[in-house]
Amino acid sequence: MYTWSFEQSDCPNGRVIVDCTEIFTETPQSLSNKGRMYSDYKSHMTWKVLIGISPNGVITHVSDLWSGSISDKQITKSSGLIDKCEPGDEIMGDKGFLISDMCTPKGIYLIVPPTKKIGKLTKHEVEKTRRIANLRIHVERAMERIKNFRIIQGVMPISMSEKDCIYCLCSLQFASTSYSTISYNCFTL
Numbered sequence: 001m002y003t004w005s006f007e008q009s010d011c012p013n014g015r016v017i018v019d020c021t022e023i024f025t026e027t028p029q030s031l032s033n034k035g036r037m038y039s040d041y042k043s044h045m046t047w048k049v050l051i052g053i054s055p056n057g058v059i060t061h062v063s064d065l066w067s068g069s070i071s072d073k074q075i076t077k078s079s080g081l082i083d084k085c086e087p088g089d090e091i092m093g094d095k096g097f098l099i100s101d102m103c104t105p106k107g108i109y110l111i112v113p114p115t116k117k118i119g120k121l122t123k124h125e126v127e128k129t130r131r132i133a134n135l136r137i138h139v140e141r142a143m144e145r146i147k148n149f150r151i152i153q154g155v156m157p158i159s160m161s162e163k164d165c166i167y168c169l170c171s172l173q174f175a176s177t178s179y180s181t182i183s184y185n186c187f188t189l
Contacts, residue, residue, distance in 0.1 A: 013109070014055050015089035017136055018081065018097065020072050021143040022046035023065070023167070026158040037158075039068030047156065049167060050075045051146075053139045062171050065163050072097050082106060092135060146170050 027045050028034055039046040046068030052061030063079035076082065076099050085091065087107030093099070095112050103110045113132050114125040121129065147153065149170040156163060 013088050013090045014092060014111070014135075015085050015108075016052040016054060016060060016081070017092045017139045018050060018052045018061070018076070019094065019136065019139045019143065020048055020050050020075060021147070022048045022068055023147075023152055024155045025068075026155055028158055033067075036067040036069050042068065044068075045158075047163060048075060050079050050081065051139060051143050051171075052081060053142055057138055057142070059142055059171055062168050065167055073099050073102075077102060082108065092132060094136065 022039055022042050023046060024042070025037065025045050025047050028037055034045070037045040037047075039048070047065040048068050048070055049065050050061065050063040050072070051059065054060045061079070061081055061084070063075055063081075066075050066078070070078075072093070076097065081091075082099070082102050085103075085106070085108045088109075090109040090111050091097075091099075091103060092111040095115060097110065097112060100110045111132065113129040114121060146167070151166055152170055160166070
């Protein structure tokens with residue numbers, strides 16, 4: 001079980017820490033599908049999934065798997081994560097989560113590391129970046145534990161019709177080893 005919390009950070013109203021991960025898949029036959037499946041980040045054909053964990057380390061959000069070229073912003077919008085948050089909640093992500101335009105109108109705060117402007121980060125910005133990284137590492141660890149399941153290691157067949165269910169079930173299994181209760185967004189068991 002995790003012993004960290006948002007209360008110990010600058011995010012006392014933290015609802016979820018989010019990050020995306022990618023799973024390798026086969027190369028599709030059609031040229032248009034190749035363009036959609038190709039991930040510039042991984043330089044490979046991938047499926048992409050958004051994972052969210054609660055302040056106490058429980059996986060609370062698992063999106064469907066999307067083609068590798070989808071942006072973090074698009075997958076966040078399509079997964080319905082923002083709609084599940086309430087005014088005053090805080091969502092923590094990395095600097096690639098450019099979703100403030102979706103959060104701000106709903107009264108949701110986006111917590112991301114400060115970006116370097118001209119010159120260096122200030123001491124305050126360096127400290128804020130360190131505190132955010134110390135919390136974000138937990139969602140990255142959860143994603144790595146899920147990826148330890150053999151069925152999603154290597155290259156996932158593109159024809160695997162139940163890929164969303166398989167990924168969610170691996171997340172469920174990970175959670176059961178952490179003595180957690182999970183609510184999934186990608187399908188109903």
